[in-house]
Amino acid sequence: MTSVTSTSLQDLIDRADVRGLAAAGLACLDRCLPLLAPERAEVLRPAWAAVARGDGGAWAEAVGKARVELDGVGGEDTDAGGVVTMVHAMLDGVPAEWADEPLRAWAGRCSAVALAVHRLYDATESGPLHAGELRRQQAVLEAAAHGPTGLRRARELSTEGGRVLRAVVSRRARTA
Template sequence: MASKSLRELIAQADERGLAASGLACLDRCLPLLASEADALRPLWAGLVEGEDDWSVRLGEARETMEGAAVEDEAAALVRQMLGAAPSEWEADPLREWADDCSVAALELHYRLDSGHGDGEPAAADVVEVLKSCREGEPGGTGPLVAGELRRQVQILEILADAQGGVGLRQVLELSTEGQRVLRAVVSRRARVKR
């Protein structure tokens, strides 16, 4: 049986899967925003409770992130990802948010991929590449985008199969791995620019 594309997995996910998928994308991009690594811990903890805790924990995470410095366009996009999170624990708004976070995370990784240099690729090119990725055709991407795409798919597959906290622990581990990769890239680029 052929594996499902990222778009198909998002379309079929339930509320918890969508919230965790969007949160994991945001979590992996935190190194681009000069903020505490633990800023999203309340939200991760709240996912176990689901709708009962989501709105309150979201408010706590936003307060924590308000003090983070926004130094460039990438950091601003990460802040927007959290700002756009819906307070309602409902499939439609959560699906829209998870989908937007998926695209934003892939775009940020695309910008950082070493194969694209420091020049900004044309917006139309980025859109086409990311659309192909999300439809299951990741050709023309660098290692950062390929890794991010793989993590997004794995997370949604884990959440579709797992129950409760077990799946969320695996998702958090995958997300932490992605965060380490991005932190290393950001650190390396900062050293090169000095």
């Protein structure tokens, strides 16, 4: 198995098409969203559907609805790492425009934020949670490169990653 680096991840982002960029950013947000709103896991489902169809109009509508539904969710940002603020920044930064440049910039920011969030909950600077997120991001971009058929795998990876992060956060809260 090859080692994933932030450089190889950036190369994948640089080569991704619009659908891949939207899927990459959405997957990062999807994995971190449970930290903000665990009871609203399905709020991004319409955005995933828009990505699958490559439908910019549906994308803008789904993004707008998700922002409204999640506005103010997460309460006070009392955690030292500012996770709630970071996840809200990913959500607030979702471009309504279905276009290469805004989606590429957003996907890059989401990648960095998701890696930072995972690093905050990891036992060491480059521990297994961070490494797993790096691998998941690469796998999402590779799956999305296969078009709509790869999006199912991208969504599965996102769901799995969200469960892993929730478990780590839950375990940490119990031992604190």
